[in-house]
Amino acid sequence: MVRIAAFFIALVWCGYSYAADDAVARYKNYLPRELLALPEKERSSSVPMMYTGAANLAVSQGGDVVMQANLNTLMYSGLADYEASKKAFQSDLGEEPTGELTVSQIHTLGYRASRVNLTYVSFFPFDFGGVINNVWASVEGTVKILDERIAYPVNHVVIECERAASRCSYRQIALTLPDENSWTQSYHIGQIADETYRITRWENNQIDAVPYEATGCRINQLSLNFTTEEFFEIARNNTSGDCETLLGVTLPRLEKPRMSQIVEGKDIVDAEFKRINEEAFGFLSSSFRNQIEALKPQ
Incomplete structure (x- = not known):
């Protein structure tokens, strides 16, 4: 039931995000002083919190220093030439280089600077396999939905099965990427996920099981299958x-059964962090990226 609840919460949050898209678009081009000049009631009820935070940062005592440091993180010359760096950042966003950052641009600057500092996390990539004997069995690995x-x-x-009790415990944890x-x-x-399954078959090194609670959608x-190591x-x-x-x-109703397989997770973990690294590289100053590209063998 934990897995179902987490899935539903994610769906509700997605729906909320889509509903907030209008507010994001409406206030994205406000300058910090313009946003803070809005009536308090409007700011507290309509303005996205990320924009309010960006505006408050901009007018704070150390706001410029933080934004200069963020520009430096992205390989702009934020400390040496703050005004030129802001304009270069705006140009890389494909927006008019005014030198005065909007609340959306301040938020994006902070997001990108934080993103490039995310590091690789191993997260059990090598823990995969199954063990079975006459009374007990265990499987662990990474769940991958096929197609x-x-x-x-x-x-x-991690799945652990007890033959005498005719049950399997199923526990799953996940690393959420921001x-x-x-x-x-x-x-x-x-x-x-933290669920209990009822074993319906245990023979020839194979186990089939279904949930004790079958009230969900x-x-x-x-x-x-422990002989072929297919789970x-x-x-x-x-x-x-x-x-x-x-x-x-x-x-929505599934058009066909949805198949997932428990596999070794190394390639999956590597692919996710490769995606993050490539995204983070794209956030760096275009001038810096051009210099890096020029160093690559032709």
Whole structure:
């Protein structure tokens, strides 16, 4: 049930983000002084918090120093030539180089400066495999949805099965990677699943199991083959049509069973951090990036 709750919360948050898009677009070009001149009621009820924070930073005693440091982090000459650096940053954003940063540009500057400092996290990439004997079995690894992108690609699952009790425990944690809408540019590790499954078959080094609680929109079946080291999760519809959750989110009916496989996570982890590193490199000053590109062999 923890996994379902976490998934629903993510869906609700996505819906909230889309609803806030209008406010983001409406206030993005405000200068800090213009935003802070708005009535308090409007600022507290309508203005995105990230823009209010950007405006407050700009007018604070050390605001310019922080923004200069952020520009330096992105390889602009923020401390040596603050005005030219602000204009170069605006140009790299594809916006008019006025030298006066809007609240959106200040927020983006802070986000990009924080993003380039994110480091690689190992997160159990080598812990993969299954062990089985006559009374007990265990599987661990990274869950990968086949043919689709998983919401939490950097994850680790541990399944432990007891033959006498005819049950399997399923625990999964995930490393959440921040994006531009995150409150802070830091990682978060959290549990997204803690469930118990009923074993329906245990023979020939194979185990099948289904959840004890089957009241959700979908049913997730475990199919574990220890001889071939193929460990699958199979999600199927549990309703005849689209399913509305208790949180008011409607899950569309699956057109076919959704297959997930528990695999070694190294390639998945490497791919996620490669994506982050490439994104962070793209945030650096275009002048600096051009110099780096010029050093590459032709």
